[in-house]
Amino acid sequence: MMDRTSLYNPKCETMPRDELEQLQIERLQSTLNRVYRNVAFYRTAFDAHHVNLERLKRIDALRELPFTTRDDLRESYPYDMFAVPLHDIARIHSTSGTTGVPIVVGYTRNDLRNWTECTARLLVAAGITERDVVQIALNYSLFAGGFGFHQGAEQIGACVIPASLTTSPEKQAIIMRDFKVTALISTPSHGVNLIAALEQLQIHPERLHLRTGLFGGERLSDPLRRLLEERLHITSVDTYGLTEIMGSGVAGECSQRNGFHINEDHFIVEVVNPQTLEPVEAGEEGELVLTTIQKEGFPLIRYRTGDITSLNREPCPCGRTFVRMAWITGRTDDLILFQGVGFFPSQIEEILSGVKGASPHYQIILDKQGDVDTLEIRVEILDTIPFLDEVKALEALRVQMAGRIKTALDIDAKVTFVEPKSLSRLAGAGRRVMDRRSR
Amino acid sequence: MLRILNLEAGYGPLRVLKGISLHVSPGEIVALIGANGAGKTTLLKTISGILKCRSGAVEFDKRPIHAMSPERVVALGCSLVPEGRHVFSTLTVRENLILGAFSRRRRENGASVAAAMEEVHSLFPILKERQAQLAGTLSGGQQQMLAIGRALMSKPRLLMMDEPSLGVAPLIARDIFQTVVRLKKSGLTVLLVEQNARAALAVADRGYVIETGQIVLEGTARELCDNPDVQRAYLGKEYKTIDEDG
Numbered sequence: 001m002m003d004r005t006s007l008y009n010p011k012c013e014t015m016p017r018d019e020l021e022q023l024q025i026e027r028l029q030s031t032l033n034r035v036y037r038n039v040a041f042y043r044t045a046f047d048a049h050h051v052n053l054e055r056l057k058r059i060d061a062l063r064e065l066p067f068t069t070r071d072d073l074r075e076s077y078p079y080d081m082f083a084v085p086l087h088d089i090a091r092i093h094s095t096s097g098t099t100g101v102p103i104v105v106g107y108t109r110n111d112l113r114n115w116t117e118c119t120a121r122l123l124v125a126a127g128i129t130e131r132d133v134v135q136i137a138l139n140y141s142l143f144a145g146g147f148g149f150h151q152g153a154e155q156i157g158a159c160v161i162p163a164s165l166t167t168s169p170e171k172q173a174i175i176m177r178d179f180k181v182t183a184l185i186s187t188p189s190h191g192v193n194l195i196a197a198l199e200q201l202q203i204h205p206e207r208l209h210l211r212t213g214l215f216g217g218e219r220l221s222d223p224l225r226r227l228l229e230e231r232l233h234i235t236s237v238d239t240y241g242l243t244e245i246m247g248s249g250v251a252g253e254c255s256q257r258n259g260f261h262i263n264e265d266h267f268i269v270e271v272v273n274p275q276t277l278e279p280v281e282a283g284e285e286g287e288l289v290l291t292t293i294q295k296e297g298f299p300l301i302r303y304r305t306g307d308i309t310s311l312n313r314e315p316c317p318c319g320r321t322f323v324r325m326a327w328i329t330g331r332t333d334d335l336i337l338f339q340g341v342g343f344f345p346s347q348i349e350e351i352l353s354g355v356k357g358a359s360p361h362y363q364i365i366l367d368k369q370g371d372v373d374t375l376e377i378r379v380e381i382l383d384t385i386p387f388l389d390e391v392k393a394l395e396a397l398r399v400q401m402a403g404r405i406k407t408a409l410d411i412d413a414k415v416t417f418v419e420p421k422s423l424s425r426l427a428g429a430g431r432r433v434m435d436r437r438s439r
Numbered sequence: 440m441l442r443i444l445n446l447e448a449g450y451g452p453l454r455v456l457k458g459i460s461l462h463v464s465p466g467e468i469v470a471l472i473g474a475n476g477a478g479k480t481t482l483l484k485t486i487s488g489i490l491k492c493r494s495g496a497v498e499f500d501k502r503p504i505h506a507m508s509p510e511r512v513v514a515l516g517c518s519l520v521p522e523g524r525h526v527f528s529t530l531t532v533r534e535n536l537i538l539g540a541f542s543r544r545r546r547e548n549g550a551s552v553a554a555a556m557e558e559v560h561s562l563f564p565i566l567k568e569r570q571a572q573l574a575g576t577l578s579g580g581q582q583q584m585l586a587i588g589r590a591l592m593s594k595p596r597l598l599m600m601d602e603p604s605l606g607v608a609p610l611i612a613r614d615i616f617q618t619v620v621r622l623k624k625s626g627l628t629v630l631l632v633e634q635n636a637r638a639a640l641a642v643a644d645r646g647y648v649i650e651t652g653q654i655v656l657e658g659t660a661r662e663l664c665d666n667p668d669v670q671r672a673y674l675g676k677e678y679k680t681i682d683e684d685g
Contacts, residue, residue: 019462022442026460030647030654037655054458054653057445057495088667110662294658296666 006255006318008124008156009117012265013320020321024059024268027293032056032065035299038083041076042301059268062291063279067302070333073103073244082106083299093144095243096343096409103244105144106297112151114294118249118263119152125254125261125318126214126237128183130157133209135179137172137186137194138217138340139410140164144247145217145340149185152249158183165190169197180209184234187217187340188224192371195231205233216241216248217340219328227371240325242305244298245290251325259312259324266294269323270302271311274332285310287332288325306332334433338366338375343409345432348377351404357382357397361423367436375413377405380423440465440628441486441517441597446495446505448485455481457652458495463597468619468629470643470660472636472673478652479632480522483599486630487519488512499597514542518595522602522632524586528575532566535574535585539592552592559588562618580611587618598622599630604638616642636673640664648673 007013015023032053035042045066046053056064073081082089089106096102107115128134134153138146146164153160161179163172173194175181184191191213198205210232216239220228229236240260241248250267251260262269271286272279280286288305292298308330313323335342345364352358361380366373379401381394394417401415441463449455455478463469473479484490486497488509497505499517507515527535536559540552560567563584569577574585583603590598600619604612612635619629620642633639640646640660648656648669656666663669 022444022460022462025444026462026647026654026657029458029460030657033650033653033655054447057458084667108667109665110658113662113665 006125006127007320008121010319013121013261013322015265015321017321020264021059023265024293025057027265028059028062028268028291029053029056031291031293031295031299032301034296035083035301039081039299041072041081062268062270062302065302067277067289067304068300069304070103070244070306074101077101078104079106081300082297084108084297089297091147092142093147093243093247094142096143096341096347102142105243108296111295111297114266115148115246115249116151116155118246118266119148120155121152121263122237122239122249122252123149123152123156123158123214125252125320126183127212127235127255128153128156128158128214132158132183132212133161133179133181134158134183134185135161135163135172135176135181137163137165137184137190141410143341143410144241144243148241148246148248149214149216153185169193170201173197173201173203176210177203177208182209183212183214184210184232185214185216188215188220188228189218189339189373191215191228191232192224195228196370196372198231205231208233210234212237214239218337224371238327240328242307244303245292245300245305246295250290254316254318254320256316256318258316259326261316261318261320261322261324264322267291268293269311269325271309272304274308280310282313283310285326285329288328304332306335308332336364336366336433336435338373339411341409341411343411347409348405351408352377352379352401355397355401355404358401359420362432363423364433365436366434373437375411377401377413377415378418378423379415380420381417382420440500441630442496442498442501443482443486444496444498446482446485446497447493448481448490449493450481450490454493455652456485456492459649459652459654461647461654461657463628463630465596465628466623466626467645468623468631468643470636470639470646470663471630471632471649472634472639472646472663472669473649474672475634477649479649480601481652482649483519483601483630483632486512486599487517489519510542513593513595516594516596518590518593518598520586520590520598520600520603522605524579524582526574526577526582526585526589528573530574531571532574532577532585533570535589536566536570536592539589542593555592555594559591562591562621563588578611580607580615583607583611583615584618587615591622595627597628597630599632601632602634603631604633604635612638636663636669637675 049066090109091107094102094104136146140146213234213236220238225236237253239252241250251262268291270289274287288307288309290303292300307328309325309328311323359380359382363378365376398415405413443461446456446459485492488507492505504512566588603615616638631639643660645659646663647654
C-alpha cells in the first residue's frame with residue numbers, strides 16, 4: 001500500500017515509467033543541445049567521437065557519448081565546465097583539494113531550487129515533516145554538505161537548526177537535548193561522536209526527543225546503523241550524493257530501506273564495467289555513471305562517479321517508480337572517505353611536500369577506536385635535517401602538518417613520525433593506505 | 440495526452456525540426472517559445488497533419504497520429520488555431536463557426552452543434568452579436584476570437600494555438616490569454632506557441648524553448664522565467680513585470 005504522506009512530490013516520484021522515460025529523453029536532448037552550444041569541452045568531445053546529437057533518440061543511445069571524468073573536471077578549473085555565464089551563477093561550491101586542483105561547481109537559481117526539491121524528497125522519504133526540529137550537523141562550507149539538506153528542510157517547513165560542525169560534540173548534544181531536536185542530519189561518524197558526548201554528559205537518550213537520523217557523506221554499515229539506532233533511539237535513513245553532481249540530493253532510502261531511490265527526473269543513471277566501460281547486465285555491480293538532465297549551471301554528461309554499486313529495477317513497495325541503487329560497495333580509485341570528507345592519498349602527499357623537513361614517504365592508516373574512525377598519517381622525516389632530533393622542533397613540525405591537513409581537507413588526522421627509510425620505498429598506492437576499519 | 444518523440448520535418452531540402460521530443464499532459468497549458476524561424480509553426484503543422492513528418496512519432500492519447508490526415512486528427516480531438524487566423528472572410532461569423540464543426544457533422548445532430556455554438560458565444564459574446572456579419576469585416580482581435588471559436592466548435596480535447604497575440608491590440612491580447620486560462624479551467628489542454636514569451640509563460644504550466652529546430656530548454660513556467668537565457672532572449676529587460684501580468 002502506497003503511503004502518500006512519505007512522498008514530497010508524488011506526481012514526479014511515482015510517475016509511470018513510460019512517462020518518466022519520455023521526460024528523460026526530452027530533458028536529455030535539451031541538455032545535450034545546450035552543452036554542445038555552451039561548453040567547449042563537450043563540443044570538442046562530441047565532435048571527436050563523431051556524435052550526431054540529432055541521431056540520439058533513445059536513452060540507451062547515451063552509451064555512444066564519451067564519459068566525463070574527475071580529471072576532466074579538474075582540468076576545467078575553475079569555470080570551463082560552466083554552461084552559463086558566471087553572472088548567472090547564484091552559488092559556488094567546490095570539492096576538497098585546496099592543495100591540488102579542486103572541482104568547482106556552479107548553481108543557477110533554478111539549480112538551487114531543484115537541489116532543494118531533491119533534498120526535500122529525501123527528507124520526506126525519511127519521515128521528516130514540518131513538525132520536526134532538525135539539527136543539521138554537517139559542514140556549511142565550500143563543500144556542499146549542509147546546504148542542500150538545510151534548504152530541503154526549510155522547504156518542507158521543518159524547524160531547522162544549522163548546528164554545523166563548528167561546535168563541539170558536547171555542545172551539539174546539549175542543543176539536541178535542550179532544543180528538543182527530533183531529527184538529526186549528519187555523517188554516521190559524527191553520530192558516533194554524539195553518542196560519546198551524550199554518555200560523557202550523562203544524557204540518557206530517553207531524555208531526548210530524537211526519532212529520526214538521516215545520514216550521508218560516508219558509508220553507513222549495518223553494524224554502525226544498528227549502533228546509531230540503538231544508542232540514539234532513532235530510525236535511520238541513508239542518502240547518497242556527490243558534490244560534482246548535486247551535493248546531497250541524488251538518491252536516498254525510502255521507508256523500505258532497501259536501496260537508494262535515484263531522483264531519475266533529474267539524473268539518468270548507468271552502471272558500467274569500470275574496465276571495459278561497457279554497460280553491465282541488469283543487477284550486476286559496476287561503476288555508477290550519472291548524467292544530469294535538469295542542471296543549468298554545471299551539467300555533466302556520463303560522469304564516472306568512481307562508486308561501485310548495482311541497480312534494482314524491481315518496483316518498490318513504497319510506490320516510487322525511481323530505480324534503486326544498492327549501497328556503495330567500493331571505489332574504482334583510491335578515494336578515501338573519512339568523517340564525511342573524500343580525499344585522495346595524493347592530496348596528503350601534496351600537503352606533506354609543502355612542509356619542510358618531511359620526506360615524500362608516508363603511510364595513511366585508517367582504523368577504528370571504539371566506534372570512531374581514526375586517521376593516522378605516518379611520515380618519514382628526513383635525516384638530512386640535523387636539529388630534528390629535538391623534541392620541540394619535531395612537535396612543532398607535527399602540529400604544522402596536522403594543521404595544514406585540517407585546513408586543506410577539513411579532517412582531523414594524527415600525524416606521527418617514523419625513522420628515515422623505515423617505510424618501504426617500493427610501496428605502491430595499495431600499501432600506502434591501510435584501511436583497518438572492518439566492514 | 441500528446442507525446443512527441445524525435446520528430447523531424449521540413450520543407451523540401453530544408454530540415455526545420457531536428458529531433459523534437461515533447462509532451463503535453465491532460466489539463467496542462469504548455470508554452471512553446473522561440474524566435475522567428477525556430478520551427479514553432481512547423482511543429483504545430485506537423486502535429487495537426489498538415490505537414491508530413493520525416494521521422495519520429497506523434498502520439499495523441501497513445502495513438503500514433505503522424506500518418507493521419509488533418510481531418511482525422513481534428514476528429515480525434517486535436518484542433519489548431521492557425522497563425523494569422525485564416526478566417527473565411529467572405530463568410531459570416533456564424534458560417535465560420537459552423538464550418539469548425541465539420542468533423543462532427545455526420546456523427547452528431549444539429550443540437551450538439553448548436554450547443555457548441557452556445558458555448559463559443561458565452562466565451563466570446565461579441566461573436567454572437569456579430570454572427571451575421573462577414574468575418575472579413577471584423578477587427579484583428581475579433582478575428583482571432585473567431586478563429587479560436589471555430590477550433591472549439593470541433594469539441595477538441597487539445598487546442599493548439601499558433602501566435603494568438605500576433606497583430607492584436609495589447610488589451611485584446613490580454614483577453615485572449617485570459618480566455619486560454621478559462622479554457623484550461625473548463626478542462627481543455629492547450630499547446631500554446633508564442634513569441635510573446637512573457638504573456639505565454641504567465642498563463643502556462645510548463646514550457647519548452649525551441650532554437651533552430653531543437654529543444655534547448657524544458658521546465659516549469661517559473662523555471663523558464665527565472666532562466667537568464669530566456670530572460671535575455673525572450674523576456675527583455677523588464678521581465679519582472681510578469682508578476683503583474685499574471
